[in-house]
Structure formats: structure tokens, C-alpha cells
Amino acid sequence: MTGVRSGTRRSARRWWWTVHKWGGLLLAAVFALIGLSGTTLVIEDGLDRLIHPRRYAVTGEGHQSYARYLATARTVAQPGERAANIVRSVGTGPLTVTLVSRSAGAARRLVYLDPATARVLDVATPAGGVMRLVHRLHGSLLVPVIGRTIVGWVGLALALSCLSGLVLWWPRSGGVRRALSWRRGAGVAANLHRLAGAGIALPLLVLALTGAWISFPNVAAALSGEDRTRGAARLAGMLAPPLARPALKIDAVVARARPLAPAAPLRTIILPTERSADWTLAYDTQPMLTVAVADDSGVAARGLVLGSVAGDSSVGQIVRRVHDGTGMGRVWNGVIALAGLAPTLFGITGVALWWRRRVTRDASRPA
Template structure:
């Protein structure tokens, strides 16, 4: 295959990836761009839950009592999260009855409280709100079960599109720097497609790779030797659906007090209630970038240090690169552009294809007249 034939082949691959997946790439990219600033976005779209009066905190029992007054009959508190960065105290409660066996975390009732007064700011469902909608859209296209795999394969297709796009961008004559010119065509959309496509190709390839990695952790884990090992007992989904105990053996204050003995004076971060599958309190304290977790046996009150969640590893780095966590403002801006520009490329690509259909039809008509 000569260079011209190879270029035509890559063009067909690039074109049909863009045309077939454009309707999915646009919402996937734009939702990813918005989620780069998810904390700020959540404060904008749901200001009520952040309308705190200060940063002074009360005892955890006070927040639990205030939240209980707003819960429905049969709902049980599952977790208490103390404020961070001037936000509210959050109490999560499990719904009454048995949680349905569906993909993803079960729905929780979220109660947001003012730290200094324990006043209830808002009560809402955990799967409600714009930011949560964007998270599910970006992670699974709002398609339970198969959506995550579809997103992963879109990431694979986008990697191929980045490679073929760079191949087509590369000038066929002269130095490669000729490709950096804006005006390579008489149409603005074509020039924008070439220009934006070049500058975003490498970041977009990285974001597509990390997105596919997150979607297929078992596959990539086998490559890096980080595949999760099978463990005894209930799986992660069952643990998330587990029912919190209505009347734990250890009172909340007692469980926190026993956990503090192993926390070295670190401030309280969160408390997770014992359930019908795991009869342990999990008390987490904030200590720098590595939280300290303590397990409290609900029957005996014994305290043991919980294994720290690994902060290193390829999979964790892939997630950090993809969502920009602790990666600095510059990379977050690049990720944001990596979400906006693919949508622009999808639109300009469709325009280019539609215009090409027009002039090809005109050319075919002229040839038919001559014949």
C-alpha cells in the first residue's frame, strides 16, 4: 500500500469514527469538561446546601439528631461526613426496605447541615442534581450495566481518532511546520478542525487512554499486575447495598472516642455505621493527604487500625490524570479544553462531511450530463 492509499484508508477510519460516535462524543466531552470544576459547579447550581453560617463544629451526635428529624420512616443513617473547605456537614441515610440489585451505588437520602447550628440546609436524593447527572452521564452515558463498557470503547475509538487525525494533519509536502498555519483551506470550519485537532491530539489521547483504563480496570490491571484479587465474603456491590444497623451496640460517641485513641489527635473526617454484612464502625480521621481509618467492633468495642487505601499504583495515577485531582491548575485547564475541543471537532467534522457530500453530488451530476 502506497502513501496515498494509506492516507485514504486512515481518512475513512477517521471520518467514520467521528460521524458514528459524534452524537456520543459531544455529551461525553462536555460533561467531562464541566466535571473538571465539579465542586464550584455544585456550589453554583445548589447554593442552598452550601449556605453555612460559619466553620465552628458541634458534636457528631447533634448532627445525627438533627438529620433524624428529617428522615422518612424506616430510613437509617449510613454515614456522617464532617465539613471540608467551608462546606456543610453531610449525613447519608439508607432507604427503607431492601435496596434493589442494580448496577452502581444505591440511592441515599442526603441531609446537609449548617456546622455551627446543625440547622438542616437541604434534604435531597444522592442521585439527584445536575452534578450527579453529569457524573453518571460521563461515566456510563446514563445506561446502567452496559454504559461503562460503551464509554470505555469510545475511549479506544478516540485514541485511534487521535492517531489518524495527526496522520491526516501532517503536510504531504514541505516541512511539518506548514501544518501549523491556520489558513489551510478556504472554509473556517476546516481550518479550525485542523488547528484544534493538532493542539489537542496528545492531551485527548491521554484522556481517552485513562478513560478506557477506568472503564476496564480488570483488563488493564492484568497488564500492570494490579488486577484486584478475589476476596472472601460479600462483593463490593453487596457491601454498598448492605442495611445499616438500626440500633448499633456501641453508641456513636463511644465509637468515635475509642477510635481517637489510634488517630493521634487528627480531626474527625467521617463515620460509617455498622451494617448487617459488616458489624464494624469505620471512623476516618483527616491526616494530610492520607486519611487514617479505624475499625470499631460493634459487639466488643475493640479498635483496630484499618488498612490505608493505597495512594500509588498505575490505576490510581490514571484516575488522577483523568479527573485532575492534585494535578495543578494548568493540567485542569488542559483537561477542560480536552472536553470542549472534541465537541468542536465533532461539529466541524460533520459540517465538513456534509459540505463534501454536496460538492461530490454536484460533480457527479456534471459528469452525468457530459456522459
């Protein structure tokens, strides 16, 4: 009986080994691309400060009226462009005004303003540049139409690789302490692969599964019971062309909404659109509180919590926050950044181990 169990364990281990080895070898490059692009997105703000320092050349923490911010942004607007929203930075940073053209498919432009003086710091098109390419690479591997689905399946494959790695690493004797020690004679590649894998496998597994969840929105909606039509309708309203002349002044809107969020910092103001004639104000709370102000009557009411594009469920919001680190603190964002680097390390060390074993096997064969 003991022999049967031992044989079964060996067979299971060989299966896990085969899955881990060939899954890693065949998908190493794709794992690395998605991981590195994910790390880049987590540190996007820091990279943007390095690449575009003038956007962050603010002069202090002062504040002008929102009407002045809009007026300044309109001085650099192109014919037909309208202000769609205003976003304040968390901490010290610029305030941005998004300009949108009424023509279909037109690119948006961001106007960076100094909050203290309302001076224009920079004007940029978010749809272009290196970071936009990184976003597309991470979300679709630059593959049109089916790219998002491919990324979802890659996420599931990465999750299986993490799980198989944990099974193979799990100590059968000697305890966890011995399993986490540097083994003499095993080589640098083997030790790095084993120890780094043991340390980062669980966070990487979480990121792989949450990424797959985001990549399969219909499946996610079915599993969580969320109503995708509500989220899609709200998103369509927000993306519609802004009204040319809202009835209310923006500072009056802020004042009407303030009693519903007296202590929360205001982060975003979405102007009324041709599809939804309400102002939407989002505050820096967890979950994010929104207040809707009717442009015709001026009546303010607490709105929905802003969630993911996929819908309004708390599950969808949590999954997206865990995956991209929004509002999760520096520690988790640091873990995400390290986890994104891990597939590259595993790919290099894994290929090195496979090649070394192959060379050793060929050398041991009789001539």
C-alpha cells in the first residue's frame, strides 16, 4: 500500500514537473512581456515625472477656483474641443483638465496646470507615447480584437505555473527553513529560481488570477452576479461629448455637492455630457464616494461608487484594485512591481537550468 502511494506521488510530481517545465519554456517570453509591462504601469507616475519633469513643476499647494482652471485650459483648446473633466493629484502634483473634441473617435488631450497659479505646465495626448504602448502591451499584447482574451489565457497559464512551482518547491523533508536556504552545489540559477519562486509565487498567483478575471469580463460578471449593462451605460454617458454650455457654474456645483461629502478631498469633476446632463464629483474615499449634481435643477445626491468598467459590483472593484494597486498602499504596489520582474528572472534561470540539464544528458550518452 505504501509503495502504491509512493508511486502515485511520484507520478503526480512528474506531471507537475512537466507542466511547470514546458509551460515556462514555451511561454517565458510572453510571461516576461506582461510582467515587465505591469511593473512599468505600477511605477508609471514616477516614470512620467522623470520623462516629463515640467508637468510636475508646481509652485506650491495653493488653490485657484475651478472656473479659472477651466478658463485657462480653454486658452490652449483647439477648435471644437470642450473640457470633459478635472482631476486633482493625490499629494503634491499638477491638476489636469481633459479636453475632448465632439467628433467621433477624436483623441483626448490633457492640460497640466499648476494648482497654485493655474499656469499651463504642459499639454499632452494620452492616446500616444510610450506609456500608451505599454498599456496596450499589458492588456492585449498589441493583438487586435482577440488580444484581451489571449492575455486572459496567458494569465491562467501563469497561475498554473505558479501553482506547479509551489507544489514542486514544497519541502518533503527537512522543513520550510531548509527549503528556503541556499543550497551549495546547486548553482546560482537553480537557487535563484527556487528561492525567488518561493518568495513571490503567491503574490504572482494572485496577480495572474486577477488579470485573467479582468480579461474575461463576461465570465467575471456571471461569477460575481454584477450587472454589466449598468456599468456600460454609465461609462457611455461619461464618454459622450461634453455639453457646450452647462447651465451651472462649476464652482457652484462644487459648493452644492460639499454638504454630502464635507470632509472628503475632492479628486475628480466630470462635466455634463450630451448623454448625461449631470455633474459627477468623485472624492478620495475608500470606496470612492461620488456625488451627482443635476445641471438643470442643481439638486445634489450621492451617486454610485465608481468601479471598474466591467460593472458596479464590489467584487469587480476589489479585483481591479488588487491587480493595479490603486489605493492599496506602497507595500502592495512594491510587491506588484517585484512580481512583474519575477517572470523575466524565472524565464532566464529556467532556460539556463533546462539547457544545463540537456548538455549534461547529452554528455552522458555513449559516443
